[in-house]
Amino acid sequence: MAGGQVLLRVLDSVRKVTGQPIVEKFINPGTLGDTDESEIYGRLPQWGASLSWSFARTVVGFFDLFTMSTDMATCSSAHIGTLIGVNPVSKQSLFQFPIYFYERQTTMANIKFFSGKTTPIEMHRVRIIQKLNLRPIDERWEAIKQAGNNTFLLKNDDVFLDMLTDSGVNAMSNDQLAAMSQADDSYAGSATFYRLEKALQEVFGMQYFLPAHQGRACEHILSKVFVKPGQVVPMNYHFTTSKAHITVLGGEILEIPVKEAFEMTSDCPFKGNLDIDALKKVIAERGKEGIAYVRMESGTNLIGGQPFSLENLQEVSKICRANGIPLVQDVSLLSDNLHFCKQREEKCKNMSIHEIALAFAEASDILYFSGRKLGFARGGGICTNSKQYYMTIRELIPLYEGFLTYGGMSVREMEALAVGMYETLDEDVISQGPQFIEFMTNELVKLDVPVVTPPGGLGCHLNARDFLAHLKPEEYPAGSLASALYLISGVRGMERGTLSEQRNEDGTEPIAHMELVRLALPRRVFTMSQIVYTVDRINWLYQNRHLVGGLKWIDEPKILRFFYGTLEPIGDWQQKLIAKFKEDFGDSL
Numbered sequence: 001m002a003g004g005q006v007l008l009r010v011l012d013s014v015r016k017v018t019g020q021p022i023v024e025k026f027i028n029p030g031t032l033g034d035t036d037e038s039e040i041y042g043r044l045p046q047w048g049a050s051l052s053w054s055f056a057r058t059v060v061g062f063f064d065l066f067t068m069s070t071d072m073a074t075c076s077s078a079h080i081g082t083l084i085g086v087n088p089v090s091k092q093s094l095f096q097f098p099i100y101f102y103e104r105q106t107t108m109a110n111i112k113f114f115s116g117k118t119t120p121i122e123m124h125r126v127r128i129i130q131k132l133n134l135r136p137i138d139e140r141w142e143a144i145k146q147a148g149n150n151t152f153l154l155k156n157d158d159v160f161l162d163m164l165t166d167s168g169v170n171a172m173s174n175d176q177l178a179a180m181s182q183a184d185d186s187y188a189g190s191a192t193f194y195r196l197e198k199a200l201q202e203v204f205g206m207q208y209f210l211p212a213h214q215g216r217a218c219e220h221i222l223s224k225v226f227v228k229p230g231q232v233v234p235m236n237y238h239f240t241t242s243k244a245h246i247t248v249l250g251g252e253i254l255e256i257p258v259k260e261a262f263e264m265t266s267d268c269p270f271k272g273n274l275d276i277d278a279l280k281k282v283i284a285e286r287g288k289e290g291i292a293y294v295r296m297e298s299g300t301n302l303i304g305g306q307p308f309s310l311e312n313l314q315e316v317s318k319i320c321r322a323n324g325i326p327l328v329q330d331v332s333l334l335s336d337n338l339h340f341c342k343q344r345e346e347k348c349k350n351m352s353i354h355e356i357a358l359a360f361a362e363a364s365d366i367l368y369f370s371g372r373k374l375g376f377a378r379g380g381g382i383c384t385n386s387k388q389y390y391m392t393i394r395e396l397i398p399l400y401e402g403f404l405t406y407g408g409m410s411v412r413e414m415e416a417l418a419v420g421m422y423e424t425l426d427e428d429v430i431s432q433g434p435q436f437i438e439f440m441t442n443e444l445v446k447l448d449v450p451v452v453t454p455p456g457g458l459g460c461h462l463n464a465r466d467f468l469a470h471l472k473p474e475e476y477p478a479g480s481l482a483s484a485l486y487l488i489s490g491v492r493g494m495e496r497g498t499l500s501e502q503r504n505e506d507g508t509e510p511i512a513h514m515e516l517v518r519l520a521l522p523r524r525v526f527t528m529s530q531i532v533y534t535v536d537r538i539n540w541l542y543q544n545r546h547l548v549g550g551l552k553w554i555d556e557p558k559i560l561r562f563f564y565g566t567l568e569p570i571g572d573w574q575q576k577l578i579a580k581f582k583e584d585f586g587d588s589l
């Protein structure tokens with residue numbers, strides 16, 4: 001903003017803020033400034049020697065009234081508002097843009113121990129608890145038999161630490177719970193919808209928001225709109241539901257991540273990057289018409305929660321735009337990716353989390369997400385800046401999801417999601433998961449247990465192919481490991497390997513690129529001692545890995561077989577494992 005005069009008005013709902021970033025970013029030296037916020041008032045002269053500020057309580061001129069509109073009363077730490085310029089005489093709106101206020105943060109990484117240890121610290125306290133059960137090993141055996149050795153089919157009552165997924169099981173904050181009570185329950189035009197829409201507009205800087213009941217609902221609708229039989233969707237890596245929705249419509253997926261994506265142990269900081277040359281090649285071969293869209297998945301789930309860099313995304317975006325191909329970003333696991341960009345990417349070091357999120361959105365034509373992951377609630381949605389896409393997608397929302405102002409979501413969840421979206425911009429909140437995962441991974445590395453490195457987001461990933469190297473791929477090492485781990489610890493992980501693939505048309509088994517057991521750490525849920533217990537039991541299992549055998553099908557469903565399929569152990573390895581457990585642990589659970 002050149003010249004003129006400004007009044008920065010900070011509403012009461014914004015607490016303990018510093019206005020430095022906005023002042024430096026938007027207001028030129030020499031501008032006459034005034035503020036009703038004492039924190040800012042006292043600091044204006046300190047913020048850059050080059051700023052020559054003078055203060056006036058009465059502000060006149062062209063840019064003379066700024067008000068900040070914000071609904072942040074329920075949000076404790078990430079403060080975002082819209083700066084609106086209004087001509088006080090004509091009352092005409094002059095401009096509007098988002099601003100960021102930062103609360104001074106103590107990130108976990110900044111807390112040092114006298115002992116020199118690096119132990120992550122929970123930056124929250126627990127105020128509501130849920131009692132856990134740890135059943136004796138014989139009961140666990142009964143439970144896993146009943147579940148057909150499929151951890152999806154275990155009853156939660158039989159599970160001690162549920163590391164199946166981070167989906168829909170993240171802990172909510174007190175602000176989210178408070179927001180739920182103001183839910184406005186109406187079929188059409190609910191105030192809750194407009195609050196959520198505003199949150200997404202502010203967080204992503206995208207104008208249009210289309211609600212859907214969860215992530216796969218967005219995938220269903222986007223596939224219906226974009227995918228025609230024979231078309232390909234190049235992507236950094238698939239997710240189970242995203243692949244199923246594309247292929248069911250006659251489309252094909254093409255995974256073209258960088259080669260490091262499939263290296264179990266690596267120091268590549270961005271294993272989720274797309275291979276740029278491979279993208280150029282597929283565009284040259286298939287042409288714009290042969291490509292439905294390019295899909296980038298942040299915090300790439302099935303390769304171990306691995307991020308891509310902002311630089312890579314921007315490069316992909318440039319190529320897509322030059323060729324008129326839409327770029328769709330699955331931001332379900334965005335929070336981990338934002339954290340890693342800030343930590344690992346030079347370009348992002350001096351950017352706020354919000355600036356990185358805005359840059360992610362700017363590079364994409366469409367964003368979609370599972371609110372079961374992003375935003376610590378449940379639900380989902382699609383964001384775009386394109387009116388054309390919005391109008392096309394809009395037709396399908398009432399058909400498959402619900403009216404445009406709820407899209408199949410409960411209004412209470414929508415309120416929680418709105419607050420959760422702002423919390424996603426708080427480094428303290430989003431760094432919690434990755435730092436616990438890093439701790440867990442590093443402890444297992446010290447014990448020589450094969451795990452995916454570098455640690456990603458979402459969870460710690462055991463490399464079952466190496467862990468159970470004596471098993472054949474057709475004996476489902478990751479499925480066996482998930483079953484064995486539950487048996488000896490009550491910890492429920494998820495098979496992410498061959499069982500999670502769909503059998504080939506010709507009946508052969510599609511051996512997965514990676515054979516993993518994912519131990520998801522839902523955000524803000526587990527404590528350090530629970531992580532330590534899990535590491536201890538995994539270590540015991542690794543020492544006794546020769547006792548673990550394979551699995552074979554009892555019942556194999558045709559689609560998404562890993563959800564409902566049942567299997568049985570090959571031989572009596574589970575009895576042998578139980579006997580050794582009792583020998584080593586006596587009557588311990």
Ligand SMILES: Cc1ncc(COP(=O)(O)O)c(C=O)c1O
Nearest residue numbers: 167214215216239301332370372
């Ligand atoms: C990357 C990614 N995309 C999409 C989905 C699907 O979301 P939902 O489970 O809400 O349908 C998931 C769920 O785990 C996911 O991890």
